[in-house]
Amino acid sequence: MFLGVLFLLFLTSQEVSGFWKNGSQDPTYSHLGFYQKNLTCNDAGTTCQVCFNAHSDGRAYSHVIQYTTEPYKLEFTNFAGSHEHKYSISQDDPTQANRLCYELQTTDEKFVLCLDTRFPPGVVVPDTCASPIAVVSLQFNVGDKEMRGVQVLVCKP
Numbered sequence: 001m002f003l004g005v006l007f008l009l010f011l012t013s014q015e016v017s018g019f020w021k022n023g024s025q026d027p028t029y030s031h032l033g034f035y036q037k038n039l040t041c042n043d044a045g046t047t048c049q050v051c052f053n054a055h056s057d058g059r060a061y062s063h064v065i066q067y068t069t070e071p072y073k074l075e076f077t078n079f080a081g082s083h084e085h086k087y088s089i090s091q092d093d094p095t096q097a098n099r100l101c102y103e104l105q106t107t108d109e110k111f112v113l114c115l116d117t118r119f120p121p122g123v124v125v126p127d128t129c130a131s132p133i134a135v136v137s138l139q140f141n142v143g144d145k146e147m148r149g150v151q152v153l154v155c156k157p
Contacts, residue, residue, distance in 0.1 A: 032139065032147060032148070032149045032150075032151075033150060033151070034151045034152075034153070035150065035151070035152050035153070036126060036128060036129055036152070036153045036155060037050045037052065037065070037152050037153070037154055037155065038050065038129075038155050038156075038157050039065070039067060039133070039154060039155065039156050039157065041156065041157065045069070045156070046068060046069045046070055047066075047067075047068050047069075048066070048067045048068075048156060049064060049065060049066040049067070050064075050065050050154065051063065051064045051065075054150055056140070056148045057142075059080070059081070061078060061079065061080050062078070062079040062080075063076070063077070063078055063079075063138075063150075064076070064077040064079075065077075065134075065136060065152070065154055067133055067134075067154065067156070069094070071090060071092075072090065072091050072092070072093075072094040073088055073089065073090045074088060074089045074115060074117060074133065074134050074154075075087070075088035075089075076088070076113065076115055076136050078113075078138075087100060087102055087113060087115060088100075088115075089115055089117060096117075097117055097118030098115075098116075098117045098118065099114060099115070099116050099117075099118060100114065100115045101113065101114040101115075102114075108142060108143045109140070109141065109142045109143070110139075110140070110141045111139075111140050112137075112138070112139050112140075113136075113137070113138050114135075114136070114137045114138075115134060115135075115136055116134055116135040116136075116137070117133070117134045119132060119135075125153070126153070128155075129153055129155035130155060130156065130157055131155060131156040131157070132153060132154070132155055132156075133154045133155065133156050134153075134154045135151065135152065135153055135154070136150075136151070136152045136154060137149070137150075137151045137152075138150050138151075
C-alpha cells in the first residue's frame with residue numbers, strides 16, 4: 001500500500017511536457033527527437049516558413065512548414081526524392097484547436113504525420129518560443145528497424 005501511494009506521488013509530482021525528448025544533439029533530425037523551430041516571416045508577419053533537412057538510411061528528406069494568417073493556413077510539405085507530400089489545415093478561426101493526422105501502413109512500413117494547433121493542458125511550451133503556432137510530429141518505421149522521426153514545435157518570433 002505504501003509503495004503504491006509513493007508511486008502515485010511520484011507520478012503526480014512530475015512535470016508533464018507532452019513533447020518527445022530533446023533532439024538538439026541529433027543533426028540528422030531522425031531519432032524521434034524534439035526540436036523548436038522559429039519561423040522566418042515577411043515584414044507584415046502574415047506569411048512565415050521554416051525549412052530543414054532530415055536524414056535517414058542514407059537519404060535526405062526536405063521539410064517545409066508554412067504558416068499564413070490571411071487566410072489562416074498551416075502547411076507541411078515533405079520532399080523525398082521524386083515524391084512530394086503536402087498536408088494542411090485551413091480555418092476561419094485561428095484560435096480554434098485542430099489536429100490533423102495522416103497514417104499510411106503497408107506490410108512492412110508505417111508512416112504517421114500529425115499537425116497539431118492545440119496544446120493540451122499540462123504541455124509546457126519552452127520560454128524560448130515567443131508565440132507557439134503548432135506541433136508537427138512525423139514518425140516512420142520500416143520492418144523491425146529503429147523507429148525514426150521528428151517532432152517540431154513551430155514558433156512565430
